[in-house]
Amino acid sequence: MWALGDAYERYVGRWSRPVAAEFLRRLDVPPGRTWLDVGCGTGALTEAVLAHAHPAAVVGVDPSEGFLEVARARVPDARFAVGDATDLGGRNADVVVSGLVLTFVPDAAAAVGEFARAAPYVGSYLWDYTSGMQMMRLFWDAATDVDPAAAAHDEGRRFSTVSGAEPLRALWTGAGLRDVEVTGIVVPTVFRDFADFWEPFLGGTGAAPAYAATLPPEQLNAVRDLLRSRLPEQGPIELTAKAWAVRGAR
Template sequence: MSTADPWSAVADDWGRYWGTFARPVWEPLLTTAATGPGSRVLDVGCGSGELLEHLQDRGARAGGVDPAARMVELARARAVGADVRRGDVEHLPFDDDAFDTVLAVNAVQFADDLDDALAEIARVLAPGGVVGLAGWADRSRNDLDAINVALAEADDEDPPEDGPLRLPGGLADLLADAGWTVLDHGVVPVPWTARNADDLVRGILFGEGDATVADLAPVVVEAAAPFRRPDGGYRLLNAFRWAVARRP
């Protein structure tokens, strides 16, 4: 697997453990964007295609883009008929004015240049089109942060810090500063569940080799102990921020 395509190597596990994780944020994005039957919608960073399938169920004309070749394969298989192509948010392989709505869920923060990303999104949007952005909220609102901190300590690394888009107002300010008209923004709870300790460990450490998983499994299980349910599963409550804006 090429080092230029690292997500392909973990695409199947990502889809298994995280593919529908962001589902709670889909509804506020789609409702605010007034997405419905016939809407032309592009999902940037579409991953394994769960949101694309949901868009098709709503009657939208769905397109997707992802930089990972395997993610594109999975998305095409899940959302049959959707126009899914390989690319990234700064180089969208679609014509000008091709979409009414562009969605980027847990994706735009990976852009090398956010201004270039928003300019490219504006290019593929038709006049009056809207963008919906969503991503992780500040770490203090995420139970998963307890595990991330424990893993950082186990590797003798500093605990992770919040990027600006995770903070209150971050997504809305990004759009407003770029001249977009913000229609609404907010934060939604996003739980992540695991059926048992094995799924917990595999979900957190997906993409790691067997030796690393064996070494770090006790760290993950201990950090997740407060979130263990009586049935042996785990439920960690997290939060996503979202913002919808009309193109300048």
């Protein structure tokens, strides 16, 4: 599991951390509140809540016992439990947050309904897979140029009904939440060189690396070479990643 946690960290964990910090700054929740981090994974957002929001307590919930094992070791000041976004086991908190999760939940509306049941204040963020999350957009565009069948795996297409300003607003208002605000958070993603950009796609964790792992070597190398031709020859490679952030109150 450490290998999996490390692969996730190198792929997007390192870029989701600054998004989590900015997301919490905009949520602006007073100190002393109780928090639930749904789909906490290896604990990136849980850790950010402890670092930036001065909570009374934080509980992280995730269906993956393996990710939770990493989270427990990495964030000892939080508590963690196995659970699903659509059934939080009757847990309650002052705030429910969820980072980069709703696109993976088959019934996102049921999940947001459960968030609104569990807490009076609900916030979440997702990558802008269609364009603003540039490293993923570049990957899928190159992969589809090499292998048109890659389009079926492209997160920009698969997740467009959930990750976007209007879909998120509709999910939040549909769950009865009010004062709904959707904003974009853009963070720099600066890669030392091409290897620093490319190698995390070979780690197997995440949708694009999982797809890459299915490619025969000649196709994988063709995707790599196409990407290399589309990026600066010399490092650093300066890209940005955009996430959609949403919040609302019951």
